[in-house]
Amino acid sequence: MIKVYAKGVFDILHYGHINFFKLAKGLGDWLTVGVTPDERVISMKRQPLFDGQERAIVVESIRYVDQVLLDGPREITLDFMREHNFDLYVFGSKNHDEREVRLYDCRDLPSDMILEIPYTHGVSTTEIINTSKKY
Numbered sequence: 001m002i003k004v005y006a007k008g009v010f011d012i013l014h015y016g017h018i019n020f021f022k023l024a025k026g027l028g029d030w031l032t033v034g035v036t037p038d039e040r041v042i043s044m045k046r047q048p049l050f051d052g053q054e055r056a057i058v059v060e061s062i063r064y065v066d067q068v069l070l071d072g073p074r075e076i077t078l079d080f081m082r083e084h085n086f087d088l089y090v091f092g093s094k095n096h097d098e099r100e101v102r103l104y105d106c107r108d109l110p111s112d113m114i115l116e117i118p119y120t121h122g123v124s125t126t127e128i129i130n131t132s133k134k135y
Contacts, residue, residue, distance in 0.1 A: 003085055004030065005034065007072050007076075008034075009036045013059070020117055033067070035069070036052070037070070037071045038051055075107075089115070090117050091117065093116065
């Protein structure tokens with residue numbers, strides 16, 4: 001069984017997230033998704049609209065997701081992957097800078113355990129929030 005791990009904030013779920021989960025699940029037999037803790041979201045971006053538990057419940061309801069981890073680590077180490085029997089870490093990135101951060105976060109993993117999934121352009125939680133402020 002191939003076990004895939006992905007992580008993210010997933011504050012306002014949208015079709016870009018669904019595409020990500022679908023592609024990630026297609027790479028293995030089991031998909032575990034780590035939901036970024038509130039404190040880390042606040043330090044990186046902004047106050048999340050939904051708390052970590054609420055975001056985890058929504059993510060867990062997606063048919064492509066088999067398991068959710070709350071408070072997963074920011075850096076994905078080989079020890080973490082082995083502890084959970086994960087075979088592959090996947091991520092998406094909307095630009096070069098974000099890609100560099102994602103790669104830095106998994107720098108201890110061998111390259112054959114890392115895969116970048118194509119990003120769905122045209123939708124993001126930030127865009128949804130900014131658009132809703134206009135109304």
